[in-house]
Amino acid sequence: MTQAAPVTDQTIRERLVPFPKAHFLAASDLNPFVTPQLLDLGDAFVDFNRQSSKALDLLHGRTVVNLFFENSTRTSSSFEIAAKRLGADVVTMPVASSSVKKGETLIDTAVTLNAMKPDILVIRHSASGAAELLSQKVGCAVVNAGDGRHEHPTQALLDLLSLHRAFGDVTSLTVAICGDITHSRVARSNVALLQMMGARVRLIGPPTLVPGDADRWGCEVFHDMREGLQGCDVVMMLRLQLERMAGALVPSTREYFRFWGLDREKLAWAKPGAKVMHPGPMNRGVEIDSDVADDLSVSLIQDQVEMGVAARMAVLASLSARWGDAR
Amino acid sequence: MTTVAILNARLLDPATDYDGPGSLLIQDGRISRVIHGAAPDLAADRIIDADGLCLAPGLIDIRVKTGEPGAEPKETLKSASLAAAAGGVTTIVVQPDTDPAVDDPAMVDFIQRRGAALNLVNVRAAGAATKALDGQRMAEIGLMDEAGALYFTDGDKVVVNSRTLQRVMSYAAAFNALIACRPSDPWLTEGAVAASGELATRLGLSGSPAIAERIGLERDLALVEQTGARFLVDQISTEGALETLARARAKGLEVAVSVSINHLCFNEVDIGDYRTFYRLDPPLRSEADRQALIEAVRDGLIDVITSAHAPAPAEDKRRPFAEAAPGAIGLETLLPAALTLHHEDGLDLLDVLRPLTQGPAALLGLDAGVLAEGAPADLVLFDPGAPIIVDADALHSKSKNSPFDGRRLQGKVVGTWVAGRKVH
Numbered sequence: 001m002t003q004a005a006p007v008t009d010q011t012i013r014e015r016l017v018p019f020p021k022a023h024f025l026a027a028s029d030l031n032p033f034v035t036p037q038l039l040d041l042g043d044a045f046v047d048f049n050r051q052s053s054k055a056l057d058l059l060h061g062r063t064v065v066n067l068f069f070e071n072s073t074r075t076s077s078s079f080e081i082a083a084k085r086l087g088a089d090v091v092t093m094p095v096a097s098s099s100v101k102k103g104e105t106l107i108d109t110a111v112t113l114n115a116m117k118p119d120i121l122v123i124r125h126s127a128s129g130a131a132e133l134l135s136q137k138v139g140c141a142v143v144n145a146g147d148g149r150h151e152h153p154t155q156a157l158l159d160l161l162s163l164h165r166a167f168g169d170v171t172s173l174t175v176a177i178c179g180d181i182t183h184s185r186v187a188r189s190n191v192a193l194l195q196m197m198g199a200r201v202r203l204i205g206p207p208t209l210v211p212g213d214a215d216r217w218g219c220e221v222f223h224d225m226r227e228g229l230q231g232c233d234v235v236m237m238l239r240l241q242l243e244r245m246a247g248a249l250v251p252s253t254r255e256y257f258r259f260w261g262l263d264r265e266k267l268a269w270a271k272p273g274a275k276v277m278h279p280g281p282m283n284r285g286v287e288i289d290s291d292v293a294d295d296l297s298v299s300l301i302q303d304q305v306e307m308g309v310a311a312r313m314a315v316l317a318s319l320s321a322r323w324g325d326a327r
Numbered sequence: 328m329t330t331v332a333i334l335n336a337r338l339l340d341p342a343t344d345y346d347g348p349g350s351l352l353i354q355d356g357r358i359s360r361v362i363h364g365a366a367p368d369l370a371a372d373r374i375i376d377a378d379g380l381c382l383a384p385g386l387i388d389i390r391v392k393t394g395e396p397g398a399e400p401k402e403t404l405k406s407a408s409l410a411a412a413a414g415g416v417t418t419i420v421v422q423p424d425t426d427p428a429v430d431d432p433a434m435v436d437f438i439q440r441r442g443a444a445l446n447l448v449n450v451r452a453a454g455a456a457t458k459a460l461d462g463q464r465m466a467e468i469g470l471m472d473e474a475g476a477l478y479f480t481d482g483d484k485v486v487v488n489s490r491t492l493q494r495v496m497s498y499a500a501a502f503n504a505l506i507a508c509r510p511s512d513p514w515l516t517e518g519a520v521a522a523s524g525e526l527a528t529r530l531g532l533s534g535s536p537a538i539a540e541r542i543g544l545e546r547d548l549a550l551v552e553q554t555g556a557r558f559l560v561d562q563i564s565t566e567g568a569l570e571t572l573a574r575a576r577a578k579g580l581e582v583a584v585s586v587s588i589n590h591l592c593f594n595e596v597d598i599g600d601y602r603t604f605y606r607l608d609p610p611l612r613s614e615a616d617r618q619a620l621i622e623a624v625r626d627g628l629i630d631v632i633t634s635a636h637a638p639a640p641a642e643d644k645r646r647p648f649a650e651a652a653p654g655a656i657g658l659e660t661l662l663p664a665a666l667t668l669h670h671e672d673g674l675d676l677l678d679v680l681r682p683l684t685q686g687p688a689a690l691l692g693l694d695a696g697v698l699a700e701g702a703p704a705d706l707v708l709f710d711p712g713a714p715i716i717v718d719a720d721a722l723h724s725k726s727k728n729s730p731f732d733g734r735r736l737q738g739k740v741v742g743t744w745v746a747g748r749k750v751h
Contacts, residue, residue, distance in 0.1 A: 125647065128531035128647065128649060148649065213528050
């Protein structure tokens with residue numbers, strides 16, 4: 001443990017930066033000036049989270065509602081812990097068993113929740129654009145925790161925080177994002193944020209899982225891991241949805257693992273000392289070999305989970321810094 | 328019988344290529360005289376001075392969806408008829424995809440009787456090509472034809488089974504009945520909600536590739552060639568499919584083609600940040616596709632422009648993009664929207680009006696769509712240059728899903744007559 005002075009409300013307030021937008025819907029809501037400040041704030045929260053006393057009152061009296069239309073244990077608990085540590089009251093809506101299943105539209109749900117006056121709504125939904133739609137209909141801040149295959153911006157921020165802590169400067173990095181790019185909101189948010197911060201991004205995957213026009217995102221596209229990984233500082237693996245296997249987009253999991261699954265042999269094609277990331281949850285033996293995933297000398301995967309709470313605390317705190325005292 | 332004279336108009340008659348000053352005399356619901364040039368002294372019970380405004384055959388819109396029967400809160404035959412009258416559309420052909428579907432002669436009769444009882448515009452029915460639009464069992468095409476159905480289609484549903492479509496086409500040929508089908512490969516478009524491309528990819532929306540339309544069209548045209556059916560390519564939307572069509576026509580295949588007004592006015596970029604009012608089926612395509620469609624209208628290759636009127640209430644539209652109902656209303660804005668082709672793209676007024684009047688009339692064998700002695704006095708009087716701002720809430724449709732909401736257009740309908748009766 002470090003011997004630094006304990007992190008308190010006061011030290012956080014000194015490093016607090018107002019979020020650039022009223023909502024956090026996409027990585028493009030950030031900008032190259034505020035992002036380093038958010039990373040700095042994230043650093044402070046990492047230190048804070050490692051203390052034994054983890055209670056702040058930045059969001060005291062505020063209500064954060066977690067609205068998860070898709071099941072996700074890790075992201076919803078990450079948001080819940082982040083909000084609770086900031087002192088907010090947190091409600092996690094059991095959407096799967098609520099009236100949403102009875103045909104109530106997203107808008108109806110939004111209007112109903114809005115009337116209960118939450119301060120921040122965290123939403124995950126299976127439809128692209130759902131967070132954007134919700135933000136138009138409510139009076140509180142909306143944080144996108146994943147909308148369809150569109151964006152998952154807090155994931156990109158936590159990945160950036162992990163890279164920032166592992167490498168320091170992220171601007172000179174070459175990052176390979178590998179796997180199912182087409183269906184991945186994590187890929188879209190990461191491409192946008194990494195490029196915004198000056199990193200070079202490559203996309204690697206079978207042609208059926210990489211969009212045909214991905215080259216227009218300003219990324220280099222590869223279908224061969226050996227070629228694509230050459231000179232990469234970071235290998236970011238994506239989760240492969242198992243329902244997309246079995247002949248639909250790739251012939252089988254074993255064939256996928258043979259050509260695109262990350263193991264020692266393939267990792268050796270990247271730059272020496274390259275780091276491995278994965279947004280989780282992992283399909284071990286499909287897109288990543290346990291041998292690599294669990295090797296803490298190369299894998300940042302556990303760090304990512306830790307950074308998730310800190311990055312989300314930074315987002316929630318900076319959103320609240322916009323409000324002032326009038327609210 | 329009363330006679331009505333409309334004097335000092337700018338007559339626009341695509342059927343005779345006449346665009347010039349003139350007057351009309353109406354008797355017994357029909358045009359009894361067409362006078363080109365200066366207005367003579369006409370004896371009539373009522374005289375209307377058009378004051379130089381454009382007088383054209385009333386528009387014929389062959390692709391109108393209502394919710395009657397089955398989904399009346401969306402749109403009724405009455406609200407659609409009111410919208411049509413306000414838009415200068417004098418004949419609407421309603422689609423068979425109601426609940427229940429218009430797949431037997433009684434349903435055709437029901438639609439046409441209900442429509443006629445409103446005493447507004449001409450309401451005609453298109454029959455289903457297959458029973459309950461199931462794509463498997465052939466509907467009673469002969470009996471529906473006899474009952475007055477103008478053509479046969481499964482609407483937005485593509486007849487996936489090629490054997491079924493082949494049989495429908497070859498059977499319909501016995502009645503010289505017109506079959507319409509959307510050109511689309513169902514597998515390539517499964518789940519698609521936007522045009523394939525960089526924008527859809529970035530927004531995380533499933534894309535419908537342009538080649539799906541071409542592949543679907545190739546199949547349909549091959550079946551037309553084999554069966555000799557009269558056929559309408561319903562709602563072409565891509566440049567590639569236009570090229571396929573041109574090749575088939577060059578070989579001598581006679582097929583008609585329609586395009587929706589939306590695909591002439593908007594492109595994929597209009598969906599912007601998930602604006603669901605621009606979620607259409609087929610989806611809005613690239614600007615290159617839109618330009619190709621406009622050129623096709625200019626070159627007279629498009630037989631019919633439709634409004635593709637598809638009412639959807641707010642609760643079906645205000646949803647995440649992929650979950651929102653596709654389609655847009657368009658009856659009331661059809662004419663001013665079409666006039667953008669004249670104002671912005673420099674098309675001749677007659678070339679814009681032809682696929683809205685004479686084109687569909689010829690295709691469906693109607694005696695309307697022309698300013699000729701003996702033709703029904705279905706007319707629209709409009710000011711082509713008058714600026715309007717579309718206000719969706721002020722439109723007559725029960726659903727307000729207009730992609731033109733808030734847009735500035737030029738062209739205002741001043742009067743609409745159906746069989747000599749003023750309905751707007």
